[in-house]
Amino acid sequence: MLTKREDELMNFLWDAGKPLLVEEMLNTGGEHAWNETYLRAMLKSLEKKGAVECCGFLLRSKLYARQFKPKISKEEFYMQLALDRGAKAETLFQVAAAAAMKSGNESPDEVKQRLEEILEKEIRENVRTGTDGEK
16 A cells, blocks of 8 residues: 555656656656655665666766656556555456546447457467566
């Protein structure tokens, strides 16, 4: 379970789409106003929770700085959160179907086709990575 601020940071990292240094996270401006000490504490907490990982180092002045990225996708995170709270796979299928039906002006056949494509992609990815659906 993430705190509200950790959730905010995770969404920031997912939206960034690339590994970031603490310095880059601090210099984003806008709605995120983290101080360095608190940001480093959140990253440490998120590392312990398995949500982020250090994925590289960049030379900054005379020191190396760590880069961070999400360890899991946003979709995997929220799926696991739902499962941890007692949702069953069947419930998640129903939620996906209901969301797809309400998301646009697609016909039921188009929604079915889109869901099948997503399912096929997930199956291919699991086969490629050797996972069996247990996340």
